[in-house]
Each structure stands twice: as structure tokens, then as C-alpha cells.
Amino acid sequence: MSEAPRKASFIYHGKQSISEDNVAASDTTAAIRKSLEQLVGQEPSDKKFELELRDFYSQIVRYINEKSKKQELVWEQVNSPKPETVLSYKNLSSPKSSDISEMLNKLVVLKLNGGLGTTMGCVGPKSAIEVRNGQTFLDLTVKQIEYLNSTYNVNVPLILMNSFNTDEDTAKIVKKYYNHNLTIYTFNQSRWPRINADSLLPIATTPEPVSGKWYPPGHGDLYKSLYNSGLIDKLTKLGKEYIFVSNIDNLGATVDHTLLKHMVDSGAEFVMEVTDKTKSDIKGGTIIDYNGTTRLLEIAQVPKLFIDDFKRVKKFKIFNTNNLWLKIDSIKTLVEEDKLDLELIINKKTTDSGERVIQLETAVGAAMKYFKGAHGVNVPRSRFLPVKSTSDLFLVTSDLYILQNGMLTMNPARTFNTAPVVKLGDHFKKVKDFQARFKSPPQILELDHLSVTGDVNFGANVTLTGTVIIVANHGAHIDIPRGAVLNDKVVSGDLRLLDH
Structure with missing residues (x-):
């Protein structure tokens, strides 16, 4: 006799709840919860899947709540960052040669590897695209870290944050680095269902990871997914204290000794690399002072009336390269205390069948307001060399x-x-x-x-x-x-x- 599917119970632990008098919103969340419970019931033994959908449920309840209250950025409170929150790279001191090995042995390099190469007409992970002399993004990353490990006699591991789109292919690719001078860890970011723009119900009816119905919810998911993978405890036991995070397609995002020294000396838990904005960077996120708080502002969060203002190079002179330096123990603390309430990015899409859908996403840099001593460093443009086209x-x-x-x-x-x-x-x-x-x-x-x-x-x-x-x-x-x-x-x- 087959076992009946286990029924999950989704309890919202958000900091704000739907008001009881908003009957329509309550009915919607009840319908969403039922849909998610049905999905989990089809994979009763997959605890990770259930955890991901619990997080998704919390975010969609939050989205409905913010939408009903019409919560929007107050543009009058958006100001340029305070001078002390964005330092100049040229004013940082370089480390002594004798100190580099000790610092590197505390470092981990993490590459965001969840994207596909579809925009460039390729199938599979973008990291597998050949970019120079027959070498891929991943090949170049491996060579960089091998060079560090050999030159300084250290063990800097490489971590790849994959998505359900890239995990299988990446697992095959990394086998060729088996005898190389580095350790590679991988983990998957979450998988969330796309929702219908009108009903807000998931368009997925089965847990099967179909890319048109499911999506990775942005790199802001890094913190929880890294924690859930168990890698934080493993890295801590190995004596690792810092993580350098960057996009796999940014060929300028290499380990920089001066920035690592600054991370160690400053005691900051979070450092974001920014660089001077040009007219080709008008859509890039930027550091702002918002009502006295240092935070990241993405173009998707800007009210339509002020989009042109956001794009002006004169007002916002820097943009986020998405090269981040983070303290490992701080990530663990913030996740365990459930403090990472990142701003939602509403990504509207249309499926191949013409259905209007919504993806709820977050940005990894948006967490800067929760880390102690978080600030930016204005780095040379050479550290931002993305290959998007x-x-x-x-x-x-x-x-x-x-x-x-x-x-x-x-x-x-x-x-x-x-x-x-x-x-x-x-x-x-x-x-x-x-x-x-x-x-x-x-x-x-x-x-x-x-x-x-x-x-x-x-x-x-x-x-x-x-x-x-x-x-x-x-x-x-x-x-x-x-x-x-x-x-x-x-x-x-x-x-x-x-x-x-």
C-alpha cells in the first residue's frame, strides 16, 4: 500500500503580517500555501526543497503585504553615500610580503555560477564558455587560484554557487580539475516557482525543475543557501575567516592582497567594491545613504518617476561591481538570527506561452546594511571586466x-x-x-x-x-x-x- 503524501504546513515567520481585515490578501496567501503544500507533498523526503519553499512563502507574503500598503522608496530620502562609507583604493596600504601567506590561508573564493549562456547563444553554464585561448571562465578562475596556492604555499579553496540550471553540467566539468592544486566545493542556491502575475499562484504543478516554471531567486540567496549547505561550519573548522564573492563572468575579479589586508585590518564584516560610473554603467546598482542607513540601491527598486535621475552619472558617481568581501562567522550569525531581510526585486517576465509571470529576487549586495562596519572601496576599473555579450x-x-x-x-x-x-x-x-x-x-x-x-x-x-x-x-x-x-x-x- 502506497504511503499518502505528507502534508506540509507553511507558517509565516515574517516581521510583518497581512492585516486581518484584508480578506482578499488572506484568501490569496491561503491559496498560495495550499499550492506549495501540494508541491512539497510530492517530494515528502526532500527536506531542502521544503525549506526553500518555506522561504519562498515568506517572501511572497511579504510581497503581497508591501504591495497592499504600496510601500515604495521615498526618493527624497535617497542621498549620495557619506564620504566615510566609500574609501579610495589608492589610499589603502599594501601588505608586507611576509604577511600574505597567513592572510590567504584564511580566505575562500566564491564564484556565482548559477547563470546559463543563453544570451550568447550557448547551452549550459556560462562558466563553460571559451573566452580566451580556448579557456573558459572556470578554467581561468582555477588557474588564478592554483597560482596563488603554488606561489604562496597556501590552500585557498574555490566554491561554486550553482543553480538547478547549472549544477549537473558543472559537476561533470569540475572532474577535470581533480589533480589540480586546489579544492573545489559546490552547493546549489534555492529553487523557487514563478508565479502568475494576476493570481500570484505558482505556475509549477510538479517539483520537476523545469527552467520555464522554476528559477534561482537571485544571488541574494547566497547567505541562506551557503548556510544550509553546511559549508560554513566546514570552512570555519579549516580556519577560514573571509570569503571573496564575485560573478564568474567578471574576469577582473581576482584576489587582491591589498583589499584582503584592508578587510583584515578594518575589522569590517562586509566590503563592497565599487568603481566610477560611466554612461555604459547607468543601470548598475549603487551605494546610497537612505534615511541615515548605508545600503545598496538597484534600478529595479527605483520609482519609475525617478529612473532618469538614478541613471545620471553626476548624482550617482559609483556603481557596485558585485565583488564582495565577507566575514564567514558574521554570515552564520545573521542567518541564524534571521536578520537578513533583503529588499525584494520584482522581475516581470513573459513565458514562451505568453503567460505573464513574476520572479521575486534579491541581490547579495543588499545585505550590506546588516553587517557591522560595512562600506565600499572605490577600486580601479580594471577590477570590473564582465563578459555579458x-x-x-x-x-x-x-x-x-x-x-x-x-x-x-x-x-x-x-x-x-x-x-x-x-x-x-x-x-x-x-x-x-x-x-x-x-x-x-x-x-x-x-x-x-x-x-x-x-x-x-x-x-x-x-x-x-x-x-x-x-x-x-x-x-x-x-x-x-x-x-x-x-x-x-x-x-x-x-x-x-x-x-x-
Whole structure:
């Protein structure tokens, strides 16, 4: 006789409750609770799944509560951060060579590895995309940490926070590092159901992890998921005290001895790396002073009326790189005391079938207001080198950067210490198309701006300098021949040249 599904009971432990006179909201939460109990009942032995849905239930109740009260950021209370809350990297002191090993032995590197490479036309984890000399994001990260461990005779472990989308593939990939000089740990962030935008009910009817119906709820989930994984206690027993967190696709996010020393000396529990904002960074989150509290502000939290104000470089001069330095024991304390009440980010989506859905997410940097001594450090732009598109990939594969020990540094032969602006059109959007259209990476040491639109192919050993604009109109095709030098050129029309 089969055992009846166990019925879960979801009890909301939030700091605010739905008012009893709000009957509609109460009915909605009751219906949501019933749906979640049915999902858990289908996986009665999966305690982790039940715990994740309990957390999800708390957040959706909170969302309904805030929505009913129309709680919104009070823009008049949003101010630039106080000078003492954002320090300058150039004013920090470097460690003595004799102290580096001791500090590194207290460090863990954690990479956010939950994203897929779908925006670049790839299948599987984004960390598996080849970005330089046939090496992937993960390959470069492993090389960086191996270099640290070998050079300083230390044991800096690598932790990968996966999602249900990337876990299986990542598990296969990390096997190739078995004999490498580092220890790799993995854990999964939570899996939450998407909710219908009108009914607020989960669109998932079974626990099966289908990406269209389930989602990883943003990197703010790191704290609870890391704690639930049991890794915090394991790391503490190994003598680890600090975690350096960054996105796997940020090739500038390497272990920095000066920042680690500052973390140790300052006694701060949380340090966020920020850098100067440019017009290409107008959507990046920023540190603000809000009603006397230092916190992170994301564009999704800004009232629509003030979006343009948020984007202005003059008012908000820095943005969050998502490179964070955290104290391990502080994470444990805050999770156990249930103090990490991170601001919700409401991410509205439309499914392939046309259904409007909502994803409730949080940002890892939003926790800064709960850590003692939390502050920002304005770091050089070189520490923010994300690869979000093939336009970014174009830069990191070129001679603009030199690769050494898994780290990319700007070529000293570059006259300016800034990267050129590159905009590649839809024909280059997917990695395989991008690779097919370049016989070899162009030389761009003196390039300021490049825009390419339409069906364009580049021969080998092409040099681009100044401002170059190439436009192949609809139905037209342009071949840039081998060895061509384009200096401040506009190329348009239909151009088919043969290599000689």
C-alpha cells in the first residue's frame, strides 16, 4: 500500500503580517500555501526543497503585504553615500610580503555560477564558455587560484554557487580539475516557482525543475543557501575567516592582497567594491545613504518617476561591481538570527506561452546594511571586466589584454587606460557566429570606437584604429580582407574582396 503524501504546513515567520481585515490578501496567501503544500507533498523526503519553499512563502507574503500598503522608496530620502562609507583604493596600504601567506590561508573564493549562456547563444553554464585561448571562465578562475596556492604555499579553496540550471553540467566539468592544486566545493542556491502575475499562484504543478516554471531567486540567496549547505561550519573548522564573492563572468575579479589586508585590518564584516560610473554603467546598482542607513540601491527598486535621475552619472558617481568581501562567522550569525531581510526585486517576465509571470529576487549586495562596519572601496576599473555579450568577448580575446596565470591585464602598449566602445550587431550575437566571422582577433590597441552592423566578415590580422563604423545594409555583405588597416573609417554598402 502506497504511503499518502505528507502534508506540509507553511507558517509565516515574517516581521510583518497581512492585516486581518484584508480578506482578499488572506484568501490569496491561503491559496498560495495550499499550492506549495501540494508541491512539497510530492517530494515528502526532500527536506531542502521544503525549506526553500518555506522561504519562498515568506517572501511572497511579504510581497503581497508591501504591495497592499504600496510601500515604495521615498526618493527624497535617497542621498549620495557619506564620504566615510566609500574609501579610495589608492589610499589603502599594501601588505608586507611576509604577511600574505597567513592572510590567504584564511580566505575562500566564491564564484556565482548559477547563470546559463543563453544570451550568447550557448547551452549550459556560462562558466563553460571559451573566452580566451580556448579557456573558459572556470578554467581561468582555477588557474588564478592554483597560482596563488603554488606561489604562496597556501590552500585557498574555490566554491561554486550553482543553480538547478547549472549544477549537473558543472559537476561533470569540475572532474577535470581533480589533480589540480586546489579544492573545489559546490552547493546549489534555492529553487523557487514563478508565479502568475494576476493570481500570484505558482505556475509549477510538479517539483520537476523545469527552467520555464522554476528559477534561482537571485544571488541574494547566497547567505541562506551557503548556510544550509553546511559549508560554513566546514570552512570555519579549516580556519577560514573571509570569503571573496564575485560573478564568474567578471574576469577582473581576482584576489587582491591589498583589499584582503584592508578587510583584515578594518575589522569590517562586509566590503563592497565599487568603481566610477560611466554612461555604459547607468543601470548598475549603487551605494546610497537612505534615511541615515548605508545600503545598496538597484534600478529595479527605483520609482519609475525617478529612473532618469538614478541613471545620471553626476548624482550617482559609483556603481557596485558585485565583488564582495565577507566575514564567514558574521554570515552564520545573521542567518541564524534571521536578520537578513533583503529588499525584494520584482522581475516581470513573459513565458514562451505568453503567460505573464513574476520572479521575486534579491541581490547579495543588499545585505550590506546588516553587517557591522560595512562600506565600499572605490577600486580601479580594471577590477570590473564582465563578459555579458560578444561585444565584451571581442575585447578580451584581442591584443588589448595580456593573459598571465589566468589573469587578464590591459596591454601596457595601450595609450589610454580605458577600453574602447564596441557595439557588434545581431549577426554577431551568438558565440558561434561571432567566432565564425573573425579569422583571428583584430589588433585594436589604438581603437576608440567600433560599430558593426549586418553581414560582415573579418579576415586575419586586421587592424582597427580610431573610430571605425561598418554597416552592411539588408541583403548586402562586407568582407574585410586579410591584413586590412581601418583608421577612422566608415565602410558601408556591399563589399566582397578576395585575399591575395
